[in-house]
Amino acid sequence: MxxxxxxxxxxxxxxxxxxxxxxxxxxxxxxxxxxxYEGELVSVVGxxxxxxxxxxxxxxxxxxYKVGKASVDGKVIEGPGPDRGVVFQEHAILxxxxxxxxxxxxxxxxxLPKEEISRRVQEYVDLVGLSGFEDKYPHELSGGMKQRCxxxxxxxxxxxxxxxxxxxxxxxxxxxxxxxxxxxxxxLATKKTILFITHSVDExxxxxxxxxxxxxxxxxxxxxxxxxxxxxxxxxxxxxxxAEFIRCRDEILRLVREEVSxxxxx
Amino acid sequence: xQSKSKGxxxxxxxxxxxxIDAMNLVILIIGVYIVWSIISALIDNPARYxxxxxxxxxxxxxxxxxxxxxxxxxxxLMRLIxxxxxxxxVGIPFGLVLGINRTVADMFHPIMNFFQSVSGIAIFPIVVxxxxxxxxxxxxxxxxxxxxPIAFNVLSGVREIPIRYISAARxxxxxxxxxxxxxxxxxxxxxxxxxSRLSIGFAWRAVIAGEMLAGQQGLGWMIFTGQDxxxxxxxxxxxxxxxxxWIILDHYLLRPFEADTIERWGLVQR
Ligand SMILES: Nc1ncnc2c1ncn2[C@@H]1O[C@H](COP(=O)(O)OP(=O)(O)O)[C@@H](O)[C@H]1O
Ligand SMILES: [Mg+2]
Numbered sequence: 205m206x207x208x209x210x211x212x213x214x215x216x217x218x219x220x221x222x223x224x225x226x227x228x229x230x231x232x233x234x235x236x237x238x239x240x241y242e243g244e245l246v247s248v249v250g251x252x253x254x255x256x257x258x259x260x261x262x263x264x265x266x267x268x269y270k271v272g273k274a275s276v277d278g279k280v281i282e283g284p285g286p287d288r289g290v291v292f293q294e295h296a297i298l299x300x301x302x303x304x305x306x307x308x309x310x311x312x313x314x315x316l317p318k319e320e321i322s323r324r325v326q327e328y329v330d331l332v333g334l335s336g337f338e339d340k341y342p343h344e345l346s347g348g349m350k351q352r353c354x355x356x357x358x359x360x361x362x363x364x365x366x367x368x369x370x371x372x373x374x375x376x377x378x379x380x381x382x383x384x385x386x387x388x389x390x391x392l393a394t395k396k397t398i399l400f401i402t403h404s405v406d407e408x409x410x411x412x413x414x415x416x417x418x419x420x421x422x423x424x425x426x427x428x429x430x431x432x433x434x435x436x437x438x439x440x441x442x443x444x445x446x447a448e449f450i451r452c453r454d455e456i457l458r459l460v461r462e463e464v465s466x467x468x469x470x
Numbered sequence: 471x472q473s474k475s476k477g478x479x480x481x482x483x484x485x486x487x488x489x490i491d492a493m494n495l496v497i498l499i500i501g502v503y504i505v506w507s508i509i510s511a512l513i514d515n516p517a518r519y520x521x522x523x524x525x526x527x528x529x530x531x532x533x534x535x536x537x538x539x540x541x542x543x544x545x546x547l548m549r550l551i552x553x554x555x556x557x558x559x560v561g562i563p564f565g566l567v568l569g570i571n572r573t574v575a576d577m578f579h580p581i582m583n584f585f586q587s588v589s590g591i592a593i594f595p596i597v598v599x600x601x602x603x604x605x606x607x608x609x610x611x612x613x614x615x616x617x618x619p620i621a622f623n624v625l626s627g628v629r630e631i632p633i634r635y636i637s638a639a640r641x642x643x644x645x646x647x648x649x650x651x652x653x654x655x656x657x658x659x660x661x662x663x664x665x666s667r668l669s670i671g672f673a674w675r676a677v678i679a680g681e682m683l684a685g686q687q688g689l690g691w692m693i694f695t696g697q698d699x700x701x702x703x704x705x706x707x708x709x710x711x712x713x714x715x716w717i718i719l720d721h722y723l724l725r726p727f728e729a730d731t732i733e734r735w736g737l738v739q740r
Contacts (some may be wrong), residue, residue, distance in 0.1 A: 266637050296634040300656040309652070310642040361642050462571030 206388045212240035212365050217272030219258055232258040234422040236272070240365060243395040247408040249456060250418025250426075256401045259423065260369045263399065264290045275366055286310060289363030293370040295350045297342050303353050304338040306330060310361025328339070328356040330465045331390060348379035355387070359394060366398045372407070381440055384410055392435040405460055409453040410438060417459040427462065429455050477524060491721075521703040526710070529703035538692075543711065546688040549612060549677045555672045557616025561669065565621040566654055569628025570646075579625060586622040590615030591674035594683055608680035615676035622666040627661025628654050663728040670724060674716055 219233040232255040241247050251447055261267035263274055265284035274281045276288055289310075297306045305312075308325040329335055332352040347386055348426045351371055358366055372380045384407055391398060391411075402408050408415045412431050431452045443449045503523055510522040517525065533539040534622075569575045590611045601607045631654060639653045681690025693708035695701075 264641050266640070284637070284640040284643070286641075288641065288646050290638070290641040292634050292638065294632075294634055296632075296638040297651065298635055298638070298656070301736070302658065309639070313639075313642050313648055313652075357642070 209242045211242050211277060212238075212399065213273075213275050214238045214259075214263070215273045217259070217262065217269060218273055219255065219262065219267075219269055220273070221258075231422040232269055233262075234424045236423070236425060238416060238425065240397055240399060242397055244413045245371055245396075245398040245400060245411055246390050247400045247402055248418060249272045249405060249408040249415060249460055250423060251401055251420050251460065252403055253259040254421050254463070255423030256403075256418065257369055260290070260367050260399070260401055263365075263367055264288055286314065286361055287364045289351035289357050289358035289361055289366045291351070291354050291366070291368040291371045293373055295342065295347075295354070295374075297350060297353050297357060299342050300429040302339050303334055303345070304342055306353055307341070307356045307360050309357060314361075324360055327362040331359070331393070332386070346379075347375045348383060351375060351383060352386070355390070358394065359390070364397065366396050368398065368400045370402055371400075373403070380407075385439060387411060388435055388438045405454045405457045409449060410440070410443060415452070415456055417456060418463070420463045429459070440458060518700065518702055521706060526703045530707050533704070533707070542688050542692045546677055546681065546690065547715075549608065549680075549688065550670070550674055553609060553612030553677070554616050554673050557613050557669055557673065558620050558666055561617045561620035561665075562624055565624025565665075566628060566650060568621075569625045569654065569658070570650065572629070575625060575629050579629070582618065582622040582625055586618035590672065591679045594679070597700050598684060599663070603684040605686075607684045608677070611680050612673050612676050616669040616673040619668040619672055620662070623661045623665025623668065624658050626705065627658030627665075630661075631657035649695075660728075660732040661732040667720070667724040667728055671716070671720070674712075674719075678712055 217233060217236040219231075220233055221230040223229055236259060238246070252254055258267065262269045263281060265288065279287070287378055291315070297453050298309070301309065304322070304419055305323045307328055308321045311321045311324060325338075329338055332355055334349065334352055334356065337345065337349065342353070345353065345399075351374075354371070372383045375383065387400075388411060390396070400408075402411075409429075409431055412429075415429045415431060416425045417429065418424065429452055431448070433446065433448050438444070506520075506523050510516045510520050510525075513519055516522060521529075530539060565582075568578045592608075593614060595612055597607050597610050601610065634654050635657060636649055639649050644652060677688070678690040678693075681688035682694040685691040685694075689708050689712055693705045693712075696704035696708065
């Protein structure tokens, strides 16, 4: 029963950012509990500033936390590690490495033999559709291609959980739609466990098996919306006529709207 | 966007460079030669105040013949090369290590900025007080001069590397050493190139100044004693050699290295 194995578990996680000047602190996250099951794509939506990136940085091991517990495969998160791969919002592929050397970076760090690396790099170059661009440098790529490269880099390192922080927010609308469909295809093909953060309701509903809606700051888990659409059927062309998609999207939209108005009233 | 790898070959670019340079150079040399000859012909006692180009050429032949010129020139170059290499070899890792920790980097940044701005010549007197007029003094000043600009530039370079590059490497499982090797070092490369050029340029000035103030041989020594002994042709010859050597070094070695590193990764928008 692999389907019910929790790969990522978060229990009672809180976070405060200290403010050295005023002595007050920013309450970013409050009592977060969540579980990510194997092969599941969970999206997190919430108003801007509700602590989504904070959650992701804690899970990535980049931000130390004091209250609560977070673990991957039973191992408590204490710092960054290759068991959690991250795709950042901004282009974080290294400008001095070619596409293939960026994609193979994780394996290189692990010290795998060259032939093994190039074989696996080629696999992911093909998967994300970057064939022919292997020897290009990032500045020679479009925004969408850079993010494909970033996704391939994370996948190639074969993490247990993939963490994505608004990875498609910086590309144009047309490219974003293509990237969303590609990620859906990749999720289907690789069965990766993915936590996908976004502020776009459409994106959250399109990609998620389950969508976690966060409240305005301090971020709390407000509600979970389950999106019951087989991945094979998830193509934007079909979605506008898909009753389940429309129901989920409208539900998420309603929940997020409530929180945005709360944030405005404050 | 044009691909860099399909651009003109290095050999082709070098040839192009030579052609353009050759043209400009010939015009420049002829121009300088004419103006210089005229001035020299118009003044009284040119041998003392400004010997003609031909007189300078003759003195260089004379010094070549005596073996003094190659020996002085060799001494000066050796000082530059050894001082620069050691300065860079120590300065680059030093800047990198200081840059790793943001708090340490912020703390050291003004200190390094202070030292890189106090020129080698300004520290000469104190070093002479410590070690007298010696090779040790000259070498210490060259080393000092080469060290701080590169260390400061590398430190600045590391500080400017976006944190997300470091985070990305760490989430791929990179160790501290791997972060230095794969992110900090290549990320600071444009600054390393610029810093090296600055360091070597300042070191070149320091070599000459050092030899003038504390030397027993070298080009700096040659122009200094030339003045004492009324051998103006030697002074002019020395000055010319200093300038020409730098131009050659800078134009054919340091500048191409700097431009190539900065351009290759598209770190600077063209
Ligand atoms: N390094 C930090 N120091 C202090 N406050 C921060 C820091 N990072 C984020 N915050 C604050 O914490 C809250 C949550 O931020 P973030 O997690 O980035 O939100 P989101 O990604 O949902 O937009 C915001 O109010 C933000 O201003
Ligand atoms: Mg964010």
